[in-house]
Amino acid sequence: MKTISLEDFLKKNSISMVISGRPEGKEARKKLKLDKEDLKKDEIVKVMITDKIFSVNTSFFLGLFGKSVRKLTIEGFDKKYQIECSNKGILKNIEDAKNRAVKGLRVLKSAKVLENEE
Amino acid sequence: MKNKEFNIVLGIVVITIILITILTILSYIFQKSNPHIIALTKDIVIISSSFLNLLLVVYFSIQKLTEKKENDKEKIYGFWFRKIAIEENLTLISDFFKSVDTFLIDFSKDPSIEKGRVILEKIQDKKRSLGYEFIETVKIFADKEDSIVENLDNYLDNYDDDITQFIGEIANVSHSPIKKGKIDVFIKKNIQAKRDFMTLLFDYDKKNYRK
Numbered sequence: 001m002k003t004i005s006l007e008d009f010l011k012k013n014s015i016s017m018v019i020s021g022r023p024e025g026k027e028a029r030k031k032l033k034l035d036k037e038d039l040k041k042d043e044i045v046k047v048m049i050t051d052k053i054f055s056v057n058t059s060f061f062l063g064l065f066g067k068s069v070r071k072l073t074i075e076g077f078d079k080k081y082q083i084e085c086s087n088k089g090i091l092k093n094i095e096d097a098k099n100r101a102v103k104g105l106r107v108l109k110s111a112k113v114l115e116n117e118e
Numbered sequence: 119m120k121n122k123e124f125n126i127v128l129g130i131v132v133i134t135i136i137l138i139t140i141l142t143i144l145s146y147i148f149q150k151s152n153p154h155i156i157a158l159t160k161d162i163v164i165i166s167s168s169f170l171n172l173l174l175v176v177y178f179s180i181q182k183l184t185e186k187k188e189n190d191k192e193k194i195y196g197f198w199f200r201k202i203a204i205e206e207n208l209t210l211i212s213d214f215f216k217s218v219d220t221f222l223i224d225f226s227k228d229p230s231i232e233k234g235r236v237i238l239e240k241i242q243d244k245k246r247s248l249g250y251e252f253i254e255t256v257k258i259f260a261d262k263e264d265s266i267v268e269n270l271d272n273y274l275d276n277y278d279d280d281i282t283q284f285i286g287e288i289a290n291v292s293h294s295p296i297k298k299g300k301i302d303v304f305i306k307k308n309i310q311a312k313r314d315f316m317t318l319l320f321d322y323d324k325k326n327y328r329k
Binding site for chain 1: 282286
């Protein structure tokens with residue numbers, strides 16, 4: 001099973017221990033080659049969010065996994081990417097990001113905007 | 119659709135003018151040989167001019183009416199946008215920024231990681247509820263191409279990132295109550311943040327409903 005540790009995306013010498021920002025999330029997505037990973041629907045990926053991390057914000061999660069949620073749907077995403085995290089606040093952010101990623105497809109953005117985003 | 123109508127009217131006007139010109143030339147050529155043609159031509163010219171005038175009057179009246187209808191529609195949308203999206207939500211927006219101030223003051227008394235996490239969770243809950251309650255009402259007015267909802271969402275995300283960074287830094291460094299001054303700086307920033315957030319709404323209103 002492949003494992004992604006979000007600790008790897010903490011900024012160097014970070015004092016706040018916060019992972020945030022949509023561009024940073026998109027950068028991480030590229031680095032982890034998640035476009036290819038999304039295609040392997042049967043292979044489960046473990047996403048580790050350790051206690052060391054103070055917060056993973058909605059913005060970062062949307063940049064990192066927004067496209068995957070839209071591609072796989074929330075249910076499909078939850079099956080493929082198993083998130084391990086004990087921080088309630090972070091888990092709420094993740095749920096929020098997943099819902100917003102799907103809503104973004106349905107209501108907020110035109111196909112053109114989504115294309116540019118990708 | 120407007121262009122199509124305009125082209126049709128323009129076509130009729132041009133054809134009528136050409137017809138009048140041809141008839142005038144013909145009457146000039148044949149005026150000596152047949153006096154009846156002159157009278158007939160004159161009649162046709164008078165009728166055509168009247169028809170032309172009538173056509174133009176009808177066209178401009180319809181155009182004015184259409185413009186008025188569109189203006190009225192924009193006025194109605196504008197009224198409801200201000201009423202539902204701005205006025206009704208002012209308290210919600212003010213409450214959000216006020217509660218962030220209160221949470222920060224509370225956090226300054228015990229700037230530990232545990233307290234920081236609790237405070238951050240409370241702020242992010244408030245942000246989410248503002249996002250869902252308020253932005254949902256704005257969506258009623260924004261069509262698919264509108265960036266207002268996206269702008270508001272992004273604004274709240276950036277605000278969330280700023281405040282998380284701020285709390286995270288304090289929580290991971292301070293082990294004793296922090297100076298009130300540091301929190302005051304963020305509270306002052308909050309006043310500006312609220313102003314900027316409202317500006318997004320007023321700008322949208324100005325751009326779309328107050329042309």
